[in-house]
Amino acid sequence: MVTTSPAPPADEPPLCQSLGRLSVATRGAGLRDVTAAIDRWLAEVAAGDGLLTLFLRHTSASLTVQENASPEVLPDLVDALDRLAPRDLPWRHALEGDDDMPAHVKTTLTGVxxxxPVRAGRMDLGTWQAVYVFEHRDGSNRRDLSLHYLGTRAGVLTPGGA
Structure with missing residues (x-):
């Protein structure tokens, strides 16, 4: 059965979308706060209210929303994942180094x-939340983050002038 949605009311602003890419340099395993860079991009595209989708284009690094206040949280997260996916297991996939297969496991656990949600052009994060690229490899890497915003534009008046 095919159903259709009713047309949006005439007094609602039109939805728009924007696509972008953010390049993040990492310097070994750990978390890199990308919140400010994403906020700048949202401002550049004049985001209003909508939804931001982020996608990390890699299999040995991940994305997470995590606490940004206590300095102990981030190293504890690295340590916890190291315990869940230790290097010294007899991994079959080891061609790229002893940190590679554990990095894939960590990415599977944390996601890409x-x-x-975006409200008034800003990510609707909690007070102590930030967005992080979580690097799981030892060496320096350049990680590509795809950004997609779908929503209204800041400052766009509704057709009714409200």
């Missing part, structure tokens, strides 16, 4: 995509 996030969906975050």
């Amino acid at each position: 995509s996030l969906a975050i």
Whole structure:
């Protein structure tokens, strides 16, 4: 059965979308706060109210929303994942180094995509939340983050002038 949605009311602003990419340099395992860079991109595209989808285009790094206040949280997260996916297990996939297969496992546990509501042009994060790229490899890497915003534009008046 095919159903159709009713047309949006005439007094609602039109939905728009924007696509972008953010390049993140990492310097070994750990978390890199990308919140400010994402906020800048949302401002550049004049985001209003909508949904931001983030997708990290890699298999040995991940995305997470995590606490940004206590300095102990981030190293504890690294340590916890190291205990869950230790290097010294007899991994079959080891061609790229002893940190590679554990990095794949950590990425599977933490994920590569996030969906975050946007209100008035800003991510609707909690007071102590930030968005992080979580690097799981030892060496320096360049990680590509795809951004997709779907929603209204800041400052766009509704057709009725409200």
